[in-house]
Amino acid sequence: DTGVSQNPRHKITKRGQNVTFRCDPISEHNRLYWYRQTLGQGPEFLTYFQNEAQLEKSRLLSDRFSAERPKGSFSTLEIQRTEQGDSAMYLCASSLGMNTGELFFGEGSRLTVL
């Protein structure tokens, strides 16, 4: 399978715990994006990387959220001290070169915070 891979697919955690999601993009794609989606809404931009550099981060993103992309390959998104409002689908997407808006999404990681 050469698509975007995300894990875990589902995560249930208690409020206050830390969680980490992993994304493996399509191998030749240099851009990697994290989005968050809640029911009835479109994906909301969180952050993106070009290779290993984090180029943009949403102003709305709490400092409890951090993302890395070491060596420009896979990426991790960590949420510290989770809150119930963090419950959402976390989507990773990748794109290649100049076609920056043509995103290929993974299946997502669903987070439920109790």
Add this chain to the structure above:
Amino acid sequence: QKEVEQNSGPLSVPEGAIASLNCTYSDRGSQSFFWYRQYSGKSPELIMSIYSNGDKEDGRFTAQLNKASQYVSLLIRDSQPSDSATYLCAVEGSARQLTFGSGTQLTVLP
């Protein structure tokens, strides 16, 4: 005002009809526009991109762009039940990230 606005629907059309989906955006500097389809419980998938004013056709899908009116639309001809999904309009800003609308839910009735 939301940056990308879509009619949330739901929109229902009979099989074989034309479905028309509309989107407006607020950033006049936007240059790239996309339509994504999202089936229930699945992730978005790209179906159309459009970069210049006018129409762009791909099979049963036609995207229309009018930058002066800040308006993008998607027409689906000969709608099929398999087209039933949420359609997301996305606009690329100067920072090269996409801003999505909240989507229009389309149901094609057999």
